[in-house]
Amino acid sequence: MGRYRRLVKIHEDTILPKEPYDFKLTAMCYASCWDFDGKQAYIPFYTSSGMGCTVASRGEEGVVVSVYAEKADDEFIESGLSVAKHVLGLDEDLREYYKIIEDDPLLGIIPRKYRGLHMRAVTSLWEGVLIGICQQNASFRQGWTMVLNLRRILGEVLQLEKLNVILNTLPTPERILRQAKKLKETKVGYRRDTIVNVAKSFLKAEFEKLEDIKGIGQYTARLARVLALRKYDEFPVDRWFSRLIPYAYESVDREWSRQKVERYAEKLWGKWRGLSAVLITVVTAAEPIQEALQSIREGTIDLMPNKPAPMTLWKYTKP
């Protein structure tokens, strides 16, 4: 413990993203200070022979992608480039989706004012699940505090040579189990049992669907698949959406059932509904439900408020 992994630069490339594409907006989406610093996006990844990290920034002709790794090995280059494409959605074609949400009362602002914003994905299903568990029965603020604690206390520490950058990754299942006692310090509370159980299941790879694992229900499983696989054809329904969707789209001031929300989302956004779920949290700044309803009512929703939100988290976290 306490040791840094030093990574050196082994490759650089420029990738042309599919338009419409805005690098900065995408890189800052749900990014902490370890994921985006205002210019560069940092994307750590694992391979069978060690750790790597891709650093991406906007260049003249496209997105400049540098691969850092523990060894100069082609395996890292391949992984680093494909992880960057996936996480930043460089090959994702949003033209059809943007047409669908053009006149959407919440999401319409994206094709109009924030064109080129894609969801920033995570690198693995495991990471998606970990993030999902931290959101269970917690506010945006508390949930992300837990995620950042997991990284700070249990994560791997990477040092990128010559960049003077140090960043913490989410812990692997192995690290969770090896240091299960330290989980207490991360303030995940009773979610600790779930996290340990899920780590074991991932290590043994002994499940067909995420929902088969105790502690993972509809919401967490769907959110994990949206974030990690860009599997957008399911809507992760929670209490927050059950209040917000009827309020924003039908002026109904009471909660809908999960099934009603799911069917309504399918009608509005079709196979893109999972993406809509994430982007609705982005445009509403993921405020607690009462405040979110108030902002909608008063027409004051703001993507980039002067407080922690999906698009501003990177400014409000400290290493």
Added chain:
DNA sequence: TGCCAGGCGGGGT
């Protein structure tokens, strides 16, 4: 202080 919050499973009906 004593609720309450982007879930979940278990145990009741």
Added chain:
DNA sequence: ACCCCGCATGGC
């Protein structure tokens, strides 16, 4: 197929 409760933590 429902309803209800407790679970740990932080914020107000």
